Amino acid sequence: MTSISDHSRDIPILTAVRAAANKLAQHPQDHGWRDLYRLIGFGLSSSSPQLRKLFLENANSQRDSSATHLITLLGISLKIVAVDLFDELRTKDKPESCLDSLEAVLAEHGDHIAAILSSRRNSFTGARRFLVPQVVLGAYFANGYPVDFADLGTGLGVLPRQLNAQRLYNTFKTGLRWAGGTPSFQPIPLRSRFGVDQGPLPRIDWVRACYGTSPYYEGLYRELMATFDDPDVRASEVGYSELDLLDTDDLRAFIRRNNINAVNLSYTLYELTPESRTRVIDTLLDVLRPPGVAIVTEPHAELTRPGCTVTVYDQSTASPMTIVTVSDGHFTGRVDPLPDYEQFTTLHPITYEFAR
Numbered sequence: 001m002t003s004i005s006d007h008s009r010d011i012p013i014l015t016a017v018r019a020a021a022n023k024l025a026q027h028p029q030d031h032g033w034r035d036l037y038r039l040i041g042f043g044l045s046s047s048s049p050q051l052r053k054l055f056l057e058n059a060n061s062q063r064d065s066s067a068t069h070l071i072t073l074l075g076i077s078l079k080i081v082a083v084d085l086f087d088e089l090r091t092k093d094k095p096e097s098c099l100d101s102l103e104a105v106l107a108e109h110g111d112h113i114a115a116i117l118s119s120r121r122n123s124f125t126g127a128r129r130f131l132v133p134q135v136v137l138g139a140y141f142a143n144g145y146p147v148d149f150a151d152l153g154t155g156l157g158v159l160p161r162q163l164n165a166q167r168l169y170n171t172f173k174t175g176l177r178w179a180g181g182t183p184s185f186q187p188i189p190l191r192s193r194f195g196v197d198q199g200p201l202p203r204i205d206w207v208r209a210c211y212g213t214s215p216y217y218e219g220l221y222r223e224l225m226a227t228f229d230d231p232d233v234r235a236s237e238v239g240y241s242e243l244d245l246l247d248t249d250d251l252r253a254f255i256r257r258n259n260i261n262a263v264n265l266s267y268t269l270y271e272l273t274p275e276s277r278t279r280v281i282d283t284l285l286d287v288l289r290p291p292g293v294a295i296v297t298e299p300h301a302e303l304t305r306p307g308c309t310v311t312v313y314d315q316s317t318a319s320p321m322t323i324v325t326v327s328d329g330h331f332t333g334r335v336d337p338l339p340d341y342e343q344f345t346t347l348h349p350i351t352y353e354f355a356r
């Protein structure tokens with residue numbers, strides 16, 4: 001009898017997830033997931049019938065997900081179903097020694113894991129990711145034009161609450177050095193705010209599970225929780241909606257119904273296949289109320305290198321403007337300009353408190 005593992009080395013989904021796991025395993029920063037990714041990559045390169053079966057049998061329900069996202073979601077699923085074994089699976093010893101344990105977990109909990117992979121997405125939510133959208137939207141709408149804003153792929157939904165929270169901006173701005181100095185706080189003329197994610201909307205337990213187990217992530221999680229206690233964050237009015245961004249008709253209807261003219265997608269599109277990313281952006285640019293703008297923050301090299309790039313899609317310019325890189329995806333470190341920064345700031349000046 002031929003087993004599923006014998007002839008699966010050239011199957012595209014397995015090739016893709018194996019490559020993604022191996023690249024994630026080489027990320028220069030380790031905040032608690034890297035050894036697990038190494039084990040998954042090793043498993044997919046050797047005999048691991050359960051691991052292969054998981055991806056092969058569920059390929060259909062995962063067809064819109066990027067390979068990187070599938071690997072991170074498998075990591076989260078293992079953390080949930082194998083609480084007792086999770087540390088063992090992440091041992092720094094050679095992965096060969098852990099593969100049997102991984103296969104045993106998958107044999108026992110495969111159905112539960114498959115259900116998570118087909119119904120959930122990685123909803124890690126960062127407390128500092130509003131900093132750049134605050135600056136970009138403040139500059140873009142400095143003319144006072146009313147803004148109806150939606151954060152698409154909002155995770156726990158903190159970012160739409162944080163916009164215009166000046167105290168919070170002042171607290172976090174010191175951790176992010178811009179090449180030109182510190183951008184002055186510029187309020188956005190917000191008229192309405194929405195947070196959008198696929199259903200079921202991520203709740204605190206799910207988002208907690210999406211954080212790695214390390215002191216570093218513990219600190220970030222505490223920061224996220226503390227942010228919800230900020231008085232401005234608590235006071236802001238945000239409408240939350242369940243919506244699959246890949247349902248183009250629903251996305252159009254939502255944007256039109258709410259007159260949205262500004263959207264933010266932060267670490268959302270990398271979870272989708274490249275074709276789906278393009279479809280979402282094209283739909284948005286077609287349907288946003290003019291003057292419409294989309295800010296897209298995407299991790300470098302599909303999450304396999306530190307940091308991210310921020311791109312502004314402006315309905316009134318012919319092509320997207322890739323304006324800055326951020327050295328750390330949790331929005332600490334440095335913001336450095338990219339070639340389109342000048343074009344953006346010529347159109348929409350960013351002012352600095354302390355210019356360098």
Ligand SMILES: C[S@@+](CC[C@H](N)C(=O)[O-])C[C@H]1O[C@@H](n2cnc3c(N)ncnc32)[C@H](O)[C@@H]1O
Binds near residue numbers: 122246267
């Ligand atoms: C990694 S989280 C980022 C959360 C937040 N934007 C941040 O940067 O902190 C990505 C979010 O995008 C959502 N997402 C991904 N694909 C989606 C889709 N097709 N429709 C709706 N939400 C989606 C996920 O559910 C997840 O909550």
